[in-house]
Amino acid sequence: MTTTPPPAAAPESLLAAPDQASQAQISAEIAAAHADAERRVAAGEPLPTTLYDFPPYRSSILRHPTKNPRLVDPETIELLSPAFGQRDVAAIESDLTLQHAGEPLGERMTVEGRLLDSWGRPLRNQLVEIWQANAAGRYIHQRDQHPAPLDPNFTGAGRTVTDDEGRYRFTTIKPGPYPWRNHVNAWRPAHIHFSIFGSSFTQRIITQMYFPGDPLFALDPIYQSIRSQKDRDRLVGVYDHDLTSPEFSMGYRFDIVVDGPDATWFEPEKEH
Amino acid sequence: MTVVPPRTHAPTPGQTVGPFFAFGLGYPAMNQVVFPHSPGSLVLGGTITDGEGAAIPDALVEIWQADADGSIPRARGACRRDGHTFTGFGRAFTSDEGRYEFWTRNPGAEPGKAPFFAVIVYARGLPNKLHTRAYLPENAAALAADPLLASLSGEERATLIATRTPDGGLTFDIRLQGEKETVFLAY
Ligand SMILES: [Fe+2]
Numbered sequence: 001m002t003t004t005p006p007p008a009a010a011p012e013s014l015l016a017a018p019d020q021a022s023q024a025q026i027s028a029e030i031a032a033a034h035a036d037a038e039r040r041v042a043a044g045e046p047l048p049t050t051l052y053d054f055p056p057y058r059s060s061i062l063r064h065p066t067k068n069p070r071l072v073d074p075e076t077i078e079l080l081s082p083a084f085g086q087r088d089v090a091a092i093e094s095d096l097t098l099q100h101a102g103e104p105l106g107e108r109m110t111v112e113g114r115l116l117d118s119w120g121r122p123l124r125n126q127l128v129e130i131w132q133a134n135a136a137g138r139y140i141h142q143r144d145q146h147p148a149p150l151d152p153n154f155t156g157a158g159r160t161v162t163d164d165e166g167r168y169r170f171t172t173i174k175p176g177p178y179p180w181r182n183h184v185n186a187w188r189p190a191h192i193h194f195s196i197f198g199s200s201f202t203q204r205i206i207t208q209m210y211f212p213g214d215p216l217f218a219l220d221p222i223y224q225s226i227r228s229q230k231d232r233d234r235l236v237g238v239y240d241h242d243l244t245s246p247e248f249s250m251g252y253r254f255d256i257v258v259d260g261p262d263a264t265w266f267e268p269e270k271e272h
Numbered sequence: 273m274t275v276v277p278p279r280t281h282a283p284t285p286g287q288t289v290g291p292f293f294a295f296g297l298g299y300p301a302m303n304q305v306v307f308p309h310s311p312g313s314l315v316l317g318g319t320i321t322d323g324e325g326a327a328i329p330d331a332l333v334e335i336w337q338a339d340a341d342g343s344i345p346r347a348r349g350a351c352r353r354d355g356h357t358f359t360g361f362g363r364a365f366t367s368d369e370g371r372y373e374f375w376t377r378n379p380g381a382e383p384g385k386a387p388f389f390a391v392i393v394y395a396r397g398l399p400n401k402l403h404t405r406a407y408l409p410e411n412a413a414a415l416a417a418d419p420l421l422a423s424l425s426g427e428e429r430a431t432l433i434a435t436r437t438p439d440g441g442l443t444f445d446i447r448l449q450g451e452k453e454t455v456f457l458a459y
Contacts, residue, residue: 049285050400057288059397062323063448069403069458072420076382077338078390078403078459082361088351118279127351131296141292157296159351193290195297201336201390202459206401208287225399226285234284259283261459262276 021058021183023219029056030224037227049231056221058182074202074263081201084127084161094160096130096172104154106135106173108249111209111237115166115196116257117264122166129195130170131157137176137190146178171249177216189216189223196256203258210236211252286401289394291330294365301353303364305335305376312340315441316406316434317373320366320393323449327370331395333446335362335374335406338387342380366395378408386414386421388432393446403457406434406444420457428455 021029033054041047052064097104115123133139133156136148140155156175160168177190191208198204210223217223217232226232234257243251289297306313316335320328337360338344345360353359364372381387388407407415415421421429431454434442446454 048400049283050287052399054399057397057399060288060399062326063328063395063397064399065402065453065456066323066449067453067455069456070420070423071458074459075385075388077336077344077379077388080344082336082350082359083346083348084351085348087348116281118281118283119277120280129297131293139292139295141295144292155295193293193296195289201392202403204334204392204401205284205286206289206394207284208290222288222290222399225287231282231285234282235287256284257281263459265274265276 020181023183023185026056026183026186026221027219030221034224034227047227049228050226054221054225057225058221060225074200074261078202079200079263081126081197081199081203083125084197085125086161088127089159089161093158094168094170096154096156096158096170098171099155100153102153104134104151104173106151106154106176108171109174109252110169110171110243110245110249111192111252111254112167112169112243113254113256115162115168115198116255117198117203118257118260119265122162122164123199123258124162124164124166126162126166126197126199127159127195128162128168129157129159130172130192132172132175132192133178133190135173135176137178139178144178148176148178174211174250177214182221187216187219189214189220194254194256196258198258198260198264200260200264203260203264205256205258207256208235209252209254212236212239286399288396288399289332291396293332293394297332297363298365299351301355303362303372303374304353305337305360305362305374306358307355308375312377313375314377314439315373316376316389316444317371317441318443318445319370320372320395320446320448321370325450327366327368328395328397328448329366329368329370331366331370331372331393331398333364333366333372334392335376336360336390337376337379338381340377340380342382342387381414384414384417386411386418389434389444391444391446393448395448398448402448403459404446404454405432405457406442407432408442409433409436424455427452431455
């Protein structure tokens with residue numbers, strides 16, 4: 001008979017504090033917050049898709065506004081956005097596997113998608129920025145204390161500008177999940193951070209793209225700060241075999257739809 | 273009157289910027305909307321604080337503004353500054369003391385309107401972006417006529433109006449929560 005050895009322990013200094021919540025407690029808080037949001041929405045209260053007041057995400061407790069945002073008519077400056085173009089980025093910035101002398105370790109992948117507005121129209125010449133952990137779940141950021149290896153051939157940051165169909169494409173390495181100290185044994189599902197500009201400053205969005213079937217989804221207070229399942233599903237990239245390159249890389253599709261008030265609808269130019 | 277057709281695509285939800293954004297979102301001269309010390313330049317700065325008044329050292333602020341004559345910049349190059357083109361966009365990370373700073377110039381506005389910087393704040397621990405406005409403190413008539421400011425209490429209004437410093441700079445503190453919480457916007 002064999003006995004399973006206990007899992008290896010992280011160095012003492014990296015363990016969560018003993019007074020932190022267990023995953024079971026965080027999961028119960030997530031369920032309660034979702035149920036509360038559902039009740040309030042059913043009662044007619046307008047709640048944001050991503051909840052600002054979401055205590056299972058502990059560092060949000062003192063950082064979220066307590067008042068509802070003020071609804072305003074956007075002024076002209078807010079209805080437009082900074083102009084970007086190819087001069088703002090170098091072509092190599094969209095390939096995160098080519099930024100060093102050697103090839104990074106991990107599962108090579110491409111992520112491709114279209115940037116659309118609420119009416120399905122492509123947004124051209126918009127800046128898309130991404131950043132991520134390496135295959136071992138470690139960020140190059142100096143404050144990342146996770147004792148997983150850095151990869152000398154991987155930085156994990158990329159930029160591109162959308163083309164005439166609103167399309168962007170990055171080549172990278174699939175990031176690993178990583179621990180954080182929100183609660184005891186807290187792990188983020190693997191994700192890529194995305195920063196996107198729309199044609200209106202009101203449409204600006206920073207979000208995260210996840211990977212299909214991640215067992216950490218239900219446990220993660222950041223992913224679960226989005227209160228409904230159908231909206232959470234929108235952040236999961238879709239495996240697309242047509243984007244997979246034979247003998248080379250796995251392909252994921254991640255389309256992004258920016259929000260924005262009705263004022264972001266501009267009448268299409270009339271044909272002359 | 274423009275008829276807005278029904279939307280066909282649901283928006284992608286936003287998420288927190290997280291703790292490790294600096295290496296992904298930083299670029300040279302990102303907070304220099306104008307070249308430092310160039311004619312008409314000023315420093316727009318402030319501190320971002322939480323519900324206990326503690327400084328937030330891992331926040332990110334973006335500004336987007338009209339030029340001094342009220343025109344809206346259409347020039348490209350905000351990510352690759354050439355030192356003279358005015359793109360109207362800037363990005364700054366807060367310091368360990370929670371302070372952000374931009375080199376920029378006063379925005380203008382359409383005639384009769386109150387000039388402001390459009391501001392977005394992101395931070396670790398903040399589940400999604402927050403929009404606000406930093407109005408210039410001058411031109412009392414335009415401020416009084418502004419529909420947003422007119423809808424606010426005196427205390428709320430004060431959170432959206434920058435303070436002019438003796439050297440011509442602007443101070444705009446942002447309080448994410450608590451007493452004197454900044455007024456944030458939805459469109
Ligand atoms: Fe992350």
